[in-house]
Structures are given as C-alpha cells and as structure tokens.
Amino acid sequence: MDLIVRDARAHPTGDRYPEPVDIGIAGGSIVRIAPRGTMRAAGGVPELRADGRLVSPPLVDPHVHLDAVLTVGEPRHNESGTLIEGILTWAERKRTLTHDDVKRRAYEAILWEVAQGTGLIRSHVDVCDPDLVALRALLELREEVRDIVELQLIAFPQDGILSFPDGPALMREALRLGCDVVGGIPHYEWTREDGVAEVQFIFDLARETGRPIDLHCDETDDPESRFLEHVAARTIRDGMQGRVVAGHTTAMGSYNDAYAFKLIQLLRHAGVTIVANPLDNIVLQGRFDSYPKRRGMTRVKELDAAGINVACGHDSIMDPWYPLGRGSLLDALSMLVHVAQMTGRGELFRAFEMVTTNPLRSAGRADWGVREGAPANLVVFDCEDEAEAIRLRPAARWVLREGRVVAETEPARSTVHRAAGDTTVTFQKSRGG
Ligand code: FE2
DSSP states (O other): OOOEEEEESSHHHHHTTOOEEEEEETEEEEEEETTOOOOOOOOOOOEEETTTTTTEOOOOOOOOOOOTOOOOSSSOOOOOOOHHHHHHHHHHHTTTTTTTHHHHHHHHHHHHHHHTTEEEEEEEOOOSTTTTTHHHHHHHHHHHHHOOOOEEEEETTOOOSSSSSTHHHHHHHHHHTOSEEEEEOGGGSHHHHHEEEEEEEEHHHHHTTTTTTEEEEEOOTTTTTOOHHHHHHHHHTTTTTTSSEEEEEEGGGSSSHHHHHHHHHHHHTTTTTEEEEEEHHHTTTTTTTTTOOOOOOOHHHHHHHOOOOEEEOOOOOOSSSSEEEESSSSHHHHHHHHTOOOOOHHHHHHHGGGGGGHHHHHTTTOOOOOOOOSSSEEEEEEESSHHHHHHOOOOOOEETTTTEEEEEEEOOOEEEEHHHHHHHHEESSOOOO
C-alpha cells in the first residue's frame, strides 16, 4: 500500500449517510475499500485523515475555453453583455494572441481548477486562425500538465466552418495536429442551410479521423434554431451513440413543449450528452427580451429525468463573454440548480453527478470512481455529502491523481469574537447536542 485515505464518506452517498470507509491505494489505483478502522498497513504508509468528509471522483469541466480565459477587458470590456459583442471583442483580441500568452493564461486557469478538485478538463480551442496559434500552445500545454490533470482539446470553429475562409481545411489541420475531439457551431453559420451542411461536415470528419464530437449547438434564444435534431439523427445513422456531446442548446429553453418532447425522445435514442453552461448562459441569453425575461438555459431537469446524460461546464473564466468566474465547477453547479430549479433533496444529489460521473462518461473515463480497481483519482471535500458540496462549495482538502496528492487546501475557518469568548464558524449546520 502506498497511501491510505482514512474515515471518508464515499460517493455516491445517495443521501444515506453511509458508514465511513478506509481507502487503500497502491500503484496509482484503488486496491481496497474497507469499513473505517479495519484497514491494517505496514508502518510508514502515509495516511490522509478525512474525518468523515466526502470523498468523490474528481470534478470534471466538460466545457471551457482555455484559449480565451483571463482576457477580460482586452482590448475592451463587453459593455452590452451580449454573446455577439463577446464574439466581436474576442475576434480583436485573437489577432494579438501569442504562443506564450495563451500558455500562461491557460496554465493559470488550469491551476485554479485543479486546486478546487478538477481532474479532467475538456477545452474548446478556436481554430478560426490561419496560424492556429492557440491550438499549438494548448497542444504543448496538454502534455506539460499531464501530472496534474487530463486535458482534452476540441477543434472549435468559433466563426463557423463554411462561413470562415478555409474553415474546412483548418478543422482538418487541427485534427491532424492532435486535437482529441471534433467541434462545431452550426447555429453561427450565415444561413440555416450552411448550418445543416456544417453538421454533415463534422460527422464526416469524425468518421474520417475516428474522433468523437463535442459541438456548440443552438446557443441562442431563437426557437427556430434546430440543429440539434440533425446532430441526433446523424449520431444514430453513424452509430455514434455515446460519442457525441452538444453544448449549450439554449434554444431548447424557447422551443414549444410539443417539439421539445419529440427532440428529447430523439436525443435519448441517440445517446447524445447535453452540457449546460449556466454561468455564461444566465447572463448571455434573454438579452433581447424585455419581460418576462427568459432564463436561456437548456431543459436540464427534463433531459435528466428522461434519462439523457447531462453535464455542467464552466465555459468562461474572465473572458469577453463572462467577466466573472474562478474556475469552480461547484459555482457553476450552484447556478445550475438555481436556474433549473433542482433544489429538491434528491435533485441536489443528481446534480452532483453532472460535474462528476456524467461528464466522466461522455469523456470516455467511466472507469473513474470510488471503487476498487479504479484509478486513484479522488477528491476529499470539506463537507459531508454531495448536497452540502453544492451549498458550501467547500475546499478540496486533498486532490489525488493516480494516488499522488496534486493539490491541497486548508479549509477557511472564521472566528467571531463574543464578549464571553471566541466562537468558530464553518457554515456547516451543527448537529445539536
Ligand atoms: Fe462555449
């Protein structure tokens, strides 16, 4: 045994307050899980004392734009707050990108995410650039950060494939250089027909290259934007079930219920994963509305209830689209449960899967989890269970990758100074006498 995590409450707790366990780790894997206090080991094996805290698989960020992170205000702020002004501001900033600039900012954001318990990041990379500056930088960084996180890169055509000069060639080149996943943005093409053609192109490219697909789809409040049905249909026809992810799909928040019902059945049949990005979309969507003002998020609760794999991404961290953010998937998930009204007791536990188990499955890492035989990729959070993780967004006490502690955080403790003496505040509900 190389390491033992003592006295941890193992995910999924499922609201059952399961008995704490000890977790034995050797050779980068979980080799044994036993009731608390029963695991014996030879002297000298290091131990982490979880003291009844939650241990879960790492958080996953299934949708972020690492090439754009930390560029807020460059060259100017997005004063209208719209998606379009964000894209136009980014187009200007993109002209000044350099290799080192991209690597430095992306690395900083990766450290923020890892420190908060993220073990796998899927990043879109804008490939609408004849020199592919950002892509070359992130391909290098992907290898350099392998000791702390798995980074998967998506070839993302921010300005369209058919609507951007040499768009198809740039997509092909991005895949040839080593992108892991084929991206897309059909709703942003100049015409509806071009959007449909783009969907056909990215499925052809996925077939040629053997890569999965993860596209931006219908990120608009326009109820006429219906490219997701084309994505689902091609997924079924190409036998790509389980290998296709559609991000945003906010138009679903504006579809009529009859069409949404049909689409949800089709998505289930197709095994398409839907990634909601509530931090960005709660501020970007509904911008053209007076009142009532739409929430502009995809139908998270209904998709989840229908058995569709749903995940939650951070999307932006201080960029032209969203000036806030600190790389916390639990911040994003907190926003999701508010916007989707998933505050029922059981719903909070289901929501936690949207930043762990569900995106692990769509990223091809379903083997990660708190199980014997799984890679020892784990996080001990400073809380008791998954619902409390969403409420507190607690410190990731220890973050493990293949059995090695790659980040640790001392939980914050406040002290209130009463006349009669000091009281410590942790924001954890006391259990009474
Ligand atoms: Fe995005």
